[in-house]
Amino acid sequence: MSETAQGGIIVICGLIVFIYGILRWVIWGYKKDAKFIEKAKKDGRVAIATYQKTETNVKWTPNSAGREYRTICHNTYAYRVRSGKQYTFTRSKDVTYDTGRSGINNIRVYYDEKNPRKIKFDGNGDRNQHQVQIGCGYTALATFCTMFLVARLLAHLFS
Known part of the structure; x- marks a missing residue:
C-alpha cells in the first residue's frame, strides 16, 4: 500500500474519532445534563x-x-x-x-434519588466553558492516539 493511501486512512480514522469525540463529550454531554435536571424537576428532587x-x-x-x-x-x-x-x-x-x-x-x-451525592446545579444544563474545555481535550487526545495507533498498525502490516 502506498504512503499516500496509508496517510489517507490515518486521517480518515482521525476525523471519525474527532467527530465522535465532539458529539460525545460536548454536544451529548450537554443534553444529558439538561435531561437530568428536567427529570429531577419533574420528580421533585x-x-x-x-x-x-x-x-x-x-x-x-x-x-x-x-x-x-x-x-x-x-x-x-x-x-x-x-x-x-x-x-x-x-x-x-x-x-x-x-x-x-x-x-x-x-x-x-x-x-439523583439513588445516589443523592450526584448533583447538578442551575445552569448545568447549559453548555459551560469547563465542559467544552474537557470535551475538547479528550477529543484531541483520542484523535492523536487513534492516528498514532493506526499509523503504527499500518506500518507493521505493510512493512
Whole structure:
C-alpha cells in the first residue's frame, strides 16, 4: 500500500474519532445534563444548598513582571434531600486578587434519588466553558492516539 493511501486512512480514522469525540463529550454531554435536571424537576428532587464556609488557597505564579498571585476559593455548601439526610459539596472558584468570602448564599441543586451525592446545579444544563474545555481535550487526545495507533498498525502490516 502506498504512503499516500496509508496517510489517507490515518486521517480518515482521525476525523471519525474527532467527530465522535465532539458529539460525545460536548454536544451529548450537554443534553444529558439538561435531561437530568428536567427529570429531577419533574420528580421533585430539588434541594436548596446553603453556604457553610470558604477556604482559600493563594497560588503564586511567575509572570513577565515577577510574581502574580491568584486566590482559589473553595466554598462548602450543605443540602438536605427528601429522606432527611444532609450532604455537603465544595465548589471551587478562581478569584484574582480577592481573598474575601465569595460564596453565594443559596444554590438550587438537583439530585439523583439513588445516589443523592450526584448533583447538578442551575445552569448545568447549559453548555459551560469547563465542559467544552474537557470535551475538547479528550477529543484531541483520542484523535492523536487513534492516528498514532493506526499509523503504527499500518506500518507493521505493510512493512
